Amino acid sequence: MALSPQDVNRIAHLARLELLGPEGAAMLEQLNDFFSIVEQMRAVDTSGVEPLYTPVSAVRKVPLRLRDDRVTETDQRTANQRSAPAVQDGLFLVPRVLE
Numbered sequence: 001m002a003l004s005p006q007d008v009n010r011i012a013h014l015a016r017l018e019l020l021g022p023e024g025a026a027m028l029e030q031l032n033d034f035f036s037i038v039e040q041m042r043a044v045d046t047s048g049v050e051p052l053y054t055p056v057s058a059v060r061k062v063p064l065r066l067r068d069d070r071v072t073e074t075d076q077r078t079a080n081q082r083s084a085p086a087v088q089d090g091l092f093l094v095p096r097v098l099e
Contacts, residue, residue, distance in 0.1 A: 001035050003028060 008028045012019045019027055056062050077090060086093035 001039065003031050003035065 005024060005028055008019070008024055008031065011031075012024070012027070052058055053064070054062055081087045081090070081092065084092050
């Protein structure tokens with residue numbers, strides 16, 4: 001997927017970037033190089049390959065260091081909502097922003 005100079009200008013506009021003169025051409029080349037690498041990676045058949053949670057697990061067996069799933073903090077909802085301007089049924093009330 002090759003980008004055009006118009007694509008780069010649109011991306012720069014959306015990102016609120018100003019690309020002057022040769023900057024646009026350099027950015028076009030860099031983005032096209034990036035997408036070229038992405039296309040090469042997409043071409044690799046990864047079916048049957050298990051995802052790695054760490055790259056080290058490709059080399060040796062790494063045990064997962066998971067903690068017990070248990071509550072470690074007390075309920076502080078009332079204390080946290082004490083300074084809120086409006087609360088109802090344990091929820092923060094905020095002004096409506098959409099009609």
